[in-house]
Amino acid sequence: MGGVGEPGEGPAPPGAPLPTFRWEQIRQHNLPGDKWLVIERRVYDISRWAQRHPGGSRLIGHHGAEDATDAFRAFHQDLNFVRKFLQPLLIGELAPEEPSQDGPQDAQLVEDFRALRQAAEDMELFEAKPAFFALLLGHILAMEAQCWCLQHDLGHTSVFRKSQWNHVAQQFVMGQLKGFSAHWWNFRHFQHHAKPNIFHKDPDVTVAPVFLLGESSVEYGKKKRRYLPYHRQHLYFFLIGPPLLTLVNFEVENLAYMLVCMQWTDLLWAASFYSRFFLCYAPFYGLPGALLLFVAVRVLESHWFVWITQMNHIPKEIGHEKHRDWASSQLAATCNVEPSLFIDWFSGHLNFQIEHHLFPTMPRHNYRRVAPLVKALCAKHGLNYEVKPFLTALVDIIGSLKKSGDVWLEAYLHQ
Incomplete structure (x- = not known):
């Protein structure tokens, strides 16, 4: 040594x-x-x-x-x-007397989580079933609004044995069927998984000054920042949140990423989507009608995307870096929604958000099987394994926005 x-x-x-x-x-x-x-x-x-x-x-x-x-x-x-x-x-390596994790982390929890992951590997829960995703692709080709589900999995999970084919498949689904860049999606979405609900590390919650979430509410209030009426953000959320995310924010951010990062292949895939869309619909509805249809589709899928993805995160703890261990950081930022055949299908199995975050490369069809092991780990270490009814999870988004807005107003008026 x-x-x-x-x-x-x-x-x-x-x-x-x-x-x-x-x-x-x-x-x-x-x-x-x-x-x-x-x-x-x-x-x-x-x-x-x-x-x-x-x-x-x-x-x-x-x-x-x-x-x-x-x-x-x-x-x-x-x-x-x-x-x-x-x-x-x-x-180099850590000195023998140094702990494996820095800071006040629970070493036993880290050890138990790694044992849980090994158990999941032994159960072959990280092995994807190509037939499952083939059926899903057929489903999606018939219902393109669900394309987010498949491209999301292709970004995380090796459906094909060769990773290059997995990437090509994701580019096809994301580019040809959705009109977005696979590289852009992975760039922002993997950050979300690495540091969920952490400001400036998770793009999904770094949304100030449009919305204030968690700890940012107090900071903006103390600094007397009032770019918008944040105590009303739970109301204007309905106007600029679910309707416009994919129609405006994603479109602009996605195009800027492809141009700045020179992702020409992704740009060609996206161009093939727009060419196909307008060539198919403009002859029937004219260019104005095709544009109106495009906007309607984007607004519809934007509603689905926002409500389904954010019901698991916005009501949870949102703030600055806490340097927690992997399991604790994921559990603090996620919750599940009660499963059912309909909810599993409608949410693309994202109702199992805890399992998805703990094991981002695990195929979605195995979340139900690993869930009992995760629950046992949480029970052993006193961690909150939160499961909500579907409608409660949706309503909690609005409640969390209102609570953050009220906190901002209190700090703005009295600090």
């Missing part, structure tokens, strides 16, 4: 004893252009490589100066393959 390493050392020479680091040293390396992280007690300098990370520099950078072991296992299906890319970045 080597001595205590000095910050700034390069990769350890092959065969040489690895330097050891303490958490107080590692914590210093969480700056733009200077990022370290810990995986399986080994310390990696990802400062330069982060820009080449297939999942994007933000996704891996959000775990800077942290133990990223569980996130590493959650997002990568072929760990041995990915470790080959990590090897040149290795600069």
Whole structure:
């Protein structure tokens, strides 16, 4: 075992004893252009490589100066393959006396969650059933409004044995059937999974100054910021939230991403969607009628998307980075909705949001099977495994927006 390493050392020479680091040293390396992280007690300098990370520099950078072991296992299906890319970045390991996780984390919970994941792997719950997704694709071709479900799974789950075919399939569903970029979707959605409900790391909740959620309500109130009547945000949510997310926000953000990041293949896929759409409908309805139909479809799917995805998150804790372990951070930001055949179908199994967040690469058809194991883990460690009725979950979105607006108004008037 080597001595205590000095910050700034390069990769350890092959065969040489690895330097050891303490958490107080590692914590210093969480700056733009200077990022370290810990995986399986080994310390990696990802400062330069982060820009080449297939999942994007933000996704891996959000775990800077942290133990990223569980996130590493959650997002990568072929760990041995990915470790080959990590090897040149290795600069040392944690000192023997250092805990595996920094800060006041429950080491027993971390150990038990990893045992749960191993049990799920032994039960082959991460193995996708191609027949399930083939039937789903047929369903979606008949009901294109459900395309979000399939492209969402293709971004997370290896439906095909070859990852390149999985990516091509996602590009087809996202681009040809929806008109969006697969790379853009993965860029923002994987950040959401890495750090759910964390400001400036989860794009889904970094929505100020349009809406104030969680801790941002107090901050805006204390600073006397009033760009909108936030104490009425639960009302104007109905005007600019569900109707316009995919029609306006996603369209603009998606196009900007493809142009700035030069994702020309995705741009061609998206262009094929718009060409097909207007060539199919303009002869029947004319260009104005086809545009009206496009807007109607986008508004309809936007309502579905917002209500189904946000009923599991907006009513939960939303704030700044807490540096929790993987299981605790996911459970604090998610809840489930009571399952039924209809709700499972209507939500695309996203009513099992807890299981989906704990195991983002697990195929959706296995959420029911792993749920009892997750419940047992939560019961053992006193963690809240929250399950709501469907209508309650929808109403809680509005209640949470109103509560945050009231908190803002109180701080704005009296701080």
